[in-house]
Amino acid sequence: MAGRRYWLVKSEPSAFSWADLLKSPHRTAEWDGVRNFQARNLLKNEMKVGDGVFFYHSSIPQPAIVGTAVVVREGYPDHTAWDPKSAHYDPKSTREKPVWYMVDIRAEAELPYPVTLETIKRTPGLEEMVLLHRSRLSVQPVTEAEWNIIVALGKKGA
DNA sequence: GCCAACGTTGGC
DNA sequence: GCCAACGTTGGC
Numbered sequence: 001m002a003g004r005r006y007w008l009v010k011s012e013p014s015a016f017s018w019a020d021l022l023k024s025p026h027r028t029a030e031w032d033g034v035r036n037f038q039a040r041n042l043l044k045n046e047m048k049v050g051d052g053v054f055f056y057h058s059s060i061p062q063p064a065i066v067g068t069a070v071v072v073r074e075g076y077p078d079h080t081a082w083d084p085k086s087a088h089y090d091p092k093s094t095r096e097k098p099v100w101y102m103v104d105i106r107a108e109a110e111l112p113y114p115v116t117l118e119t120i121k122r123t124p125g126l127e128e129m130v131l132l133h134r135s136r137l138s139v140q141p142v143t144e145a146e147w148n149i150i151v152a153l154g155k156k157g158a
Numbered sequence: 159g160c161c162a163a164c165g166t167t168g169g170c
Numbered sequence: 171g172c173c174a175a176c177g178t179t180g181g182c
Contacts (some may be wrong), residue, residue, distance in 0.1 A: 010167095010168090012167095012168085036178095037177085037178090038177090053179070056168080058169085059167080059168050059169080060169060061170090063168080077165070117169080132176090134175095136167050136168070136175070136176060136177080137165080139169085
């Protein structure tokens with residue numbers, strides 16, 4: 001697909017896991033709760049319908065990319081910011097002037113061999129991944145070359 | 159506008 | 171559970 005871009009989103013499986021995404025209606029979920037401006041800008045402006053998304057499990061013994069997803073709805077206001085009962089409530093965000101945005105993603109394929117952080121660190125061609133250098137960014141860009149290397153590893157193992 | 163304090167993320 | 175990295179806040 002021309003102009004298709006690639007991304008990586010992180011989630012702690014205890015909060016929302018790959019299995020949770022698979023169980024969601026139409027295997028689709030709102031990627032809500034992102035409260036970081038750089039990540040927000042990517043969600044709001046850069047991620048387009050059809051873009052590829054790696055689903056990464058963080059804060060576990062073996063952090064890893066476990067599946068691929070696709071963007072099915074582009075940036076729109078994150079309504080959880082308006083809900084005082086939500087853990088992601090932010091009174092600075094209003095319906096008139098939303099601060100936080102999200103996209104919808106749909107699960108595409110599970111990687112038969114999850115690509116661990118450890119593998120990423122020692123795989124030639126992945127040295128420059130944002131994951132290794134700005135590890136705290138929860139939505140980050142992935143190059144096409146990186147995407148292809150990781151998809152291949154995920155199919156066949158390292 | 160600087161920068162110290164603070165809070166959160168996330169690997170280990 | 172620790173702590174380094176780093177984004178955000180707020181006093182000045």
